Amino acid sequence: MMIDTPAVLIDRERLATNIVQMAAHAAAHGIALRPHVKTHKIPEIAQIQVDAGARGITCATIGESEVFSEAGFQDIFIAYPLYLSERAVERLNALPGKVSIGVDSLEMARAVVNLREDVKALIEVDSGHHRSGISPDDEVLAEIRDVLGERYVGVFTFPGHSYGPGNGEAAAEDELHTLTSSVERLGGGLTSGGSSPSAQFTDALDEIRPGVYVFNDAQQVASGACGEEQVSMMVLSTVISRNVADRRIILDAGSKILSTDKPAWIEGHGFVLGQPNARISALSEHHATIFWPADIELPQVGEQIKVVPNHACNVINLVDEVYVQNSAEKLEIWSVAARGKNS
Missing domain, CATH: 2.40.37.20 (D-serine dehydratase-like domain)
Structure with missing residues (x-):
């Protein structure tokens, strides 16, 4: 088959090796792997990940979740604090299977009541990336947990400050401290973290959500996350x-x-x-x-x-x-x- 350029080319053997190695790392430490499919956006790759041991998938948006749900994936975490507009609620309620979302505000925690009863929520905490997420010391963390009630599953973070040469190990330490201190304050819950540069240093969480590891790129090479x-x-x-x-x-x-x-x-x-x-x-x-x-x-x-x-x-x-x-x-x-x- 001739390929007209430019085109994206994937080496299937390297892809499979990357997937198996991350799954093995997670299994060796008793960590559930929930890979982020925003990296590849391809159901065939997500299926390889699930076949290798992933317990579910992570999506960035409701739209991604709709595509992967239609492709047969029934355990999805949307790992961002969604704005629960009327249309967003309608679309989330239409997703089949097990669905979890992220929240980091009292306003959205209160809005979760509009979702069907089996939709769960994780609270996002900031472990150093300083994007979205609540400080683990913020009093609103416990308030959000109370508002969520039985929908509360645990806490999650994205250690995005792992990107950069040699940053992965320190970011993993920040992640572990932030997540464990948060669930201690809240009386328990799932700890979910993980970026591709920090995943190799993660050994004590309940779940990790790396994404780029399936492909790797110049950022990953430069940061030392891969060769x-x-x-x-x-x-x-x-x-x-x-x-x-x-x-x-x-x-x-x-x-x-x-x-x-x-x-x-x-x-x-x-x-x-x-x-x-x-x-x-x-x-x-x-x-x-x-x-x-x-x-x-x-x-x-x-x-x-x-x-x-x-x-x-x-x-x-x-x-x-x-x-x-x-x-x-x-x-x-x-x-x-x-x-x-x-x-």
Whole structure:
């Protein structure tokens, strides 16, 4: 099968290995694994995760939950403090199976009463990322728990400050302290945490929800969460121009497939698989610029290059389908079924 570039290419063996390794880590420490499917948005991948031992899935939005519910997944946690509008309540009540949501305010805790009786809630606490979530010392934490009553399941957090070189272990410690101190204050409950960079250091929670580990990306490599050999998702692109004098090549993959996400601690907008020093120095909408290392032969026009993007989640949300390749070079096409389900 010929692939028109640019295109997202997944190495199925690496994908499966990543999934099995995370499942094994969780099982070895008696932790339930509830992977975040916002990374891949693909039911086939979620099924591989469940088959490997995941007890359910985590979604980012009601829309994602609707897609995965329709695909047969019946144990879903929407791990964000939702705004429970009338329409949101209607959609949540229509989801079959086991559904849990996140809350971090008294207003939304009170609104949970509008949901069907079997919908449960976890309270989000802030373990250091400083996005949403309540401080574990805030008095409102206990008030929210009281308002939720029997719907209360436990507490959750996202240790997003794990992203960055060497940050994973400290973020895992912050996460553990925040979650355990919160449930102690509340008289018990589930502790749910986990990001891909911190998951390897997590050994004492009830549940973890990593997402990017299935693919890994330039952020994960730079943060030390994985090695380049664990990257399973790449953007396949073609060299469309080259300048021998300054060793510059231009690829047909720009920001409309690689995204523009670039943390301050990462050099470039992605790198070439197998050539970590060949980094994208500039992006336009449909082109990427790479100044090729002097000690490596300059690629020819027409040569195909595999690029490791900075942030896998953003890339997946920019394509309708992905190509999946196994060791026998056989290709499959999987639909990104939950693409664009942002509400």
